[in-house]
Amino acid sequence: MLLDDFRTTTGEWLKGDGPDSDIVVSSRIRLARNLAGRRFQVRATPEELAEIEHEVGGYLREREGRFGRLYYRLSDLGEVDRFVLVERHLISREHAAGDSFRAVAASDDERLSVMINEEDHLRMQVLRSGLRLADAWREIDELDTKLSGTFEFAFHPKWGFLTACPTNVGTGIRVSVMLHLPALVLTREIEKVFRAMGKINLAVRGLYGEGTQAYGDLYQISNQTSLGKSEDKIINNIESIVPGVIAYERKARAHVLESNRTQIEDRLWRALGMLKEARLLTSEETMHLLSAVRLGMSVSVLPVIPTQTINELFLLTQPAHLQKLVGRELSPYERDVERAALVRKRLRD
């Protein structure tokens, strides 16, 4: 297995700092770009894809110092390693499952990353802890401007940046904010958030993106359209609605504590107790319990554990990371044993 560095480090986005980080886990912006004059991924020949990987990868590694160390061709990686990258939000599931000449470059702190030969030739992203969309945009905009001075991107005066899927055309931007909303789930108010977001053309999804259930009460709010509005407008739109959702979650937290204090306290303490003592933990149960503990700390019911520790456990207890930490492939049962051991150890330290 490669990627041994990832055993001891986690991305900067899991630090648990930044504005409103008790509710906003992370802010993410990605831009989709294609090289002019080259066929898109689905139609390109292996030679063309190899050329793109060579050119873009070469530039990122050699000319952009920050991508010098973390650069991987997916064909060099086994399944566990590919999924380590998925769990770290450095690549998509589609990228992990795809075939030749796909690659990823990331900065050492994993704030910036670029997928090469995903659905589009380039998918660059910035990922930050807390609610920091303006900072995130500044960073990704700068990288994009630099790259667009070196490579000619497919661009149409009327339709903007041209992408493989027409849902990304125009700005090629997807802005998303990951929120921890346990009290809205508990009070079943989350449905209202879903409906409200739908009305203003924003999408709400579970933690690992499309098609997955929301484990650990982690939800991602993102824009659905990319054409006809400037990047600033799209970012401002999300930035302006997030405080409302945060306030709603805080209100729900206060409400559940007021109306059922003992029951809630019991639930939160039990969650911490289970995590500290259990001998077998499935991935889903762990997410669920960690979510309760995260809530327990933020409403001052449970003693303070650094948010970073909890955020990191969300990541390190995922199947691929767990196997990485132990250093071999594990059966689901072995994973549950190792997961419980890891959580016990981390919470005791």
Place this chain on the structure above:
Amino acid sequence: MQCQKCKKKQATVHMTEISGDEKEEIHLCEECAQEHGLMLKGQVSLADFLAGLIKAPVTQEMARLAKLQCPSCGISYIEFQSKGRFGCEKDYEVFSKLIAPLLEKVHGAVEHIGKVPARTPGGETAARLATLRRLLKTAVDDEKYEEAAQLRDEIRKIEGGQDAS
């Protein structure tokens, strides 16, 4: 404003009837307007009538377009529809007639407003167009219609020049 007929509901249908020199303003709620035969029924049948007229040629045109193949990547519109992904940037031009309504449906817009790459294919014109569109959007948002009209004319002029070239 109250409905003139039932005097209960809010009037949402407003019309001016002119017969000879007489001018009469009528304000009705939706229900009374329907009863009056002013709304919906008539419009729907007219729409159906029009749809019947244009349906055949549209389908034929669509069928012709759907068979089109991109000379650069070889993808046909049918293939695009089944995969949901284009094969190359040229597809946007080749299938432009089919794509415009699709983009309208997906994004509620058909024109890019926002960033322009440092190296723009089509050079300064493309950059100028993107800037003008952004200004136009702002002007419309701010209800500065005179300015908006001027910008719209300028955009049309540049776009016209492009088509000719």
